Amino acid sequence: MKSLIGELQSICERFPLAEKVMIVDEYSIGEQILESYTKQELHAINLNYKTVFNLALEQEELHSKKPIEVVEPIVGAQFIYRVLTKLKEDGALRYFQHMEINSSFSRSIYQTIHTLRMAGYSSENLSPTLFLTEEKGLDMLQILNNYEKLLHKHQHIDQAELFRRARQHGVTTSKSLFILQSDLSLTYLEEQFLHKHLPEGSRKLPLHPVFGIQIPERTSLRSIRWGGPTPLSYVYDQEYAKASRELSFFTAKTEEIELKHILGLIKRSETKLDENVIFYTSGDPYHTLFYHLSQKDDIPITFGEGIPISFTHPGQFVKGLLQWVKANYSVSTFIDLLHGGVLELGEGAPSKMKITRMLRDAQIGWSKERYVSQLNRKIEALLVRKEKQDDEEKRTYYDEQIQHHKWVVDWFKIRMNKLPALKEKMNDKATLKAIHYMLVNHCKTTSALDEFAKASMLEEIGKLLPYADESYGQHQLFEKLEDLLLSLRVLRSNPKPGHLHVTSYHKGLYHSRENVYIVGLDNRKFPGSSNEDPLLLDEERKRLGNHLPLMQNSGQENLYTMLQLFAQSIGSVTVSFCRFDVNENRVVSPAYVFLQGYRLVTGKKDAEFQDLKQLPSPLAPEELVDERDYWSGMLMDSKSANIDRKLVSHFANLSFGNHADQARYGAAEFTEYDGWVDIDQETFDPRKNKEKTLTAGKLESLAACPYSYFIQEILGVRPIEEMVYDPYSWLDPATRGSLLHRIFEINYREQKENEIKEDKEVFILQVAKDLIDQQKEVLPPTNDRVFQLEVADLLACCRIFIKEEERHLDSYEPAHFEYTFGVDGHEPAEIHLPTGESIMLAGKIDRVDRKTDGTYHIIDYKTGSTYNYAMNEPFKGGRQLQHWIYALAIEEHLKLEAGIVEESAYYFPTVKGLGERYTRKQDSVIRTNGFDILERLIDVISSGQFTMTDDPNDCKFCQLKAVCRRHFYHDDHLKVKQMDQNHEGLRRFKGVRAYD
Incomplete structure (x- = not known):
């Protein structure tokens, strides 16, 4: 960062009063650069930052007479989903005709369409011949054409259209001095806009160089201005590299121990949390581990990429709610939601255990209509029991039970009117409205994070509602809603004072913290695979041109970004990886960059991966972060330890359990534990x-x-x-058995009592159909196909029964x-x-x-x-x-x-x-x-x-x-x-x- 800060200081001193605008990829980068600059106690007047998108938006708003509605990504993806569904139903797709139209595929198509449009393509100039097969090109063309029609219909423009319009307005008349971030991530249209918009004399902030690798090619606006080298510029240039004190390394057996070791290093360094930053190569599983550590041990942490909304009560609530509807309002699923601690019932509600007992006793099973009807039957039964009682105490008990049941009936009556019925085809808007209602009124929140997550979900639903007019198959709709709502991330944050910051290494180039920790440097997570994008292959990207990035270069790009992070760091850098994958039960190897770091630190230029196996990898963290670490350390200690009796007295259950295990699995005698x-x-x-x-x-x-x-x-x-x-069966084995027993009993009883003379097979089949209809009222089938299959089996059993009985009754009389x-x-x-x-x-x-x-x-x-x-x-x-x-x-x-x-x-x-x-x-x-x-x-x-x-x-x-x-x-x-x-x-x- 020294070269960058020096250049920025020079510009500010030379143009102290002029407005200076830094052009950056993201606002967080601009904020980090300013933070680094002001940390040096340097003064900046009129120094601001903007993204290319904001520059284009300002330019268009300045010249446009109408309000500008740039489509939100979530709405754009909804448009593509609608387009794909319609084309599939009409049989208009060729290349993609066998693809299942789900949320994941739709989102990928949306990203491809966005990439094409930002590369300067539209339905007017995209040629199908640029794709490897013309069928694929024709499909892309009609998807693009229909997407553009939907944008026009709803009076929206997307980012591509914004840049096209803004480019037409020519060079800015602003007197501002523009300063470009090196290595800007620009699409074709963004670069064309900047070429037209920026005045001559724009400056560029330098980066420290990295040596020993091929630097990815850049165009003029995306190019890199080089500053002076740092000791960590030579990680890949071992010939000129010198042993560096700025770089250190360690390994760990699990990701949890890896993180706890870092917390121990921070503690021993006696530095403040906000002087440290942790970068990961892959968010999973580090997000989860850091979040739980922050909650359990009250560690203030900011997350650059946010955390999954599933960590919050609203996320768990919506997940449970969708599961409940998907399960056709199964009582067991509702009970899981009820006891999950995320459902707010309201004032006067009976206890959760009482509600659970009521729902089970009412034999509701599933189906939204049965909650009210079955509970009302239960109320009627309680009223009858009450009237038969002379004991006043028991009458009071029944009164209480009736009141509790009535409260639950009223609660479900209101909510079931808001919730959608489970059908083969379900309306998107009606389901979203139901989720919105339940979130607003019945989602339990216990923290500021929960409130923020709830607001985020409601906001996303609000964006979609005006465009959610379609109906989809139930499985398709639920998959879409789960992907939409449960993939959200919340609590995205820039580094804050007093907080440890955790984020991806891709977002770390301009940080200003002195102690850097990079986790997850194994060969699975870094530099990542260079797989092709199946929707837009590299060969097609080459044909299309216009600076479309090639996926085959992604690994090299990731490596360059990591080495830049090393070189830009202003203090110490510690790298680590986890040696063992507990999920796949296999050993994990380090990334090559970890080996290079080892060579740099040790001065052993010819070191190989075999040498890294000698590095210590403890099974328990050295510093005790929580009480489990103490016990893990005791278990890993090669020396046997006698635990103090006073300590054991605080864990009586462990002592009892150990005694029981010894008696059960150690003793040869039959004991009270057996x-x-x-x-x-x-x-x-x-x-x-x-x-x-x-x-x-x-x-x-x-x-x-x-x-x-x-x-x-x-x-x-x-x-x-x-x-x-x-969803694949109607009657469980016990219910099916009871139904057949009743059919056989009533068949014989009525034949004997009424002396039925008609065809016996016809008679038993009619008895069966009548009882099946009654059972259907008590327990509705999950769907008609399942019902018909099980009815056919029941009737087949009746035919077998009658056929066998004809032989049996030659010698017997019921x-x-x-x-x-x-x-x-x-x-x-x-x-x-x-x-x-x-x-x-x-x-x-x-x-x-x-x-x-x-x-x-x-x-x-x-x-x-x-x-x-x-x-x-x-x-x-x-x-x-x-x-x-x-x-x-x-x-x-x-x-x-x-x-x-x-x-x-x-x-x-x-x-x-x-x-x-x-x-x-x-x-x-x-x-x-x-x-x-x-x-x-x-x-x-x-x-x-x-x-x-x-x-x-x-x-x-x-x-x-x-x-x-x-x-x-x-x-x-x-x-x-x-x-x-x-x-x-x-x-x-x-x-x-x-x-x-």
């Missing part, structure tokens, strides 16, 4: 507590995995049951349907054990048939596949007890003689099951073995020794994996625990497994 509890037998043993009823399902769960039974039946832990929106005991007010069945004790049983038997010889046959419908069922495995290690349990229950409940239930069957009247029947003869062997299994299982409960299943296949569809964590056990270690001879309950369980 499922051994001091059980209250009077409460949980069904032989002693006659109010404790068992079911076949609970007993099968106990036999499959006693630990699962313990979690659900002893601890009372239940998986959350909620209907999850799935006697009972959905026979219930122990639930819904029915007395339980009492099962007498061989020991003389008894247990109470509850359940519901799908069907009981009477055979012609007077014996009974029990049928249990299974609506899945026949997987896990076999003819020669009646008990399957205790996992299939229903056939035997139901045989005992029906005999006891109907007061039938023992053994009259001759057989039980699992019947699979489905497409997957192919009408299979797995029949279990209820002979003496089955009954004897069944009683032995039953007593062993009850002994497991009584012992309080609830081991985990010995077969990991039982865990495949278990919903309690996160609680149980069986997968943390080594299989052999778990087997040793289950063989512990000191526990009777374990032996009893092993006996159950002996039965096939």
